[in-house]
Amino acid sequence: MLPFNTSCFNPATFLxxxxxxxxxxxxxxSIPFCSMYIITVLGNGTILFIIKTEPSLHEPMFYFLSMLAVIDLVLSTSTVPKMLSIFWFSYxxxxxxxCLLQMFVIHSFSTIESGIFLAMAFDRYIAICNPLRHxxxxxxxxxxxIGLAAMVRGVVYISPLSLLIRQYTYYRTNIIAHCYCEHMAAVMLVCGDTTVSNIYGLTIGFLVLLGDSLFIVLSYIMILRAVLQLASADAxxxxxxxxxxxxCTILAFYIPIAASSLTYRFxxxxxxxxxxxxxxxxxLVPPMLNPIVYGARTKRIRHRVLKMFSWNKPHF
Incomplete structure (x- = not known):
């Protein structure tokens, strides 16, 4: 029988x-979830393979894209297999x-991904506004x-969240009404005062979402000013x-994560x-969309993908 009652206890496992x-x-x-995961693995794996094997793509933008692909693979793999085991086998x-490890990986790598998006905005700003020094x-x-700084920031920001959860030893229930171990879903089960954890989680959320998105917006305002000063409309x-x-990838990342965070709290x-x-x-969606969007919009990646899957017709 599942231990769902009003008494507090120290759970060894979560359900x-x-x-x-x-x-x-x-x-x-599970069908769309599994399909999106397969597309994510194939798409990001292809992006990594192309960038590694194509010397002409060894540039800052594509290095950042490689980091983004690795992060997306980690985020998807840390959650989707467990989701599918619930959907298919009721495991x-x-x-x-x-659970704590999964929570840490999800939130830290989401923070790292936000940092990489900020770095990519900086790369575009330098490439367009100061191309000779790029x-x-x-x-x-x-x-x-920059990649290391984004990683360190993600670990430093999220480690206290895991430590705060670790100090809570008593819960009303061990049943988490979710597909994976999410911070707020676990905090809501704690017996006792969770004010510090709530405030810290909200602060980090606003610091990452608002801080990074604000700098990204500023970068694109300066990019837009530089673009409008070009002589021809074609240029x-x-x-x-x-x-x-x-x-496109920025909007696909920030809008769902902001909406999810706000609906959980308010x-x-x-x-x-x-x-x-x-x-x-x-x-699920951003890790799947990122390689598709970059593959479709980046000419050199698109041509390399077409070259990979093309074959020479026999000559008679």
Missing amino acids: LLGIPGLETRHIWI RETAFDT KTILTKAIVAK RLKTFSTCISHL GRNMPPHIHILMANIYL
């Missing part, structure tokens, strides 16, 4: 319910420490340091079109399955 209210449709829901149990400013060493269109793929009257589906969107 993930999947999507409460839609249990009878788990099999059908809901997860160890307490495993290669001297963004050297391989600088790109590596303006061609220059700004190089930023379209980046803008949308108390919203049906639970809506919360969970929105939380799944920001972990």
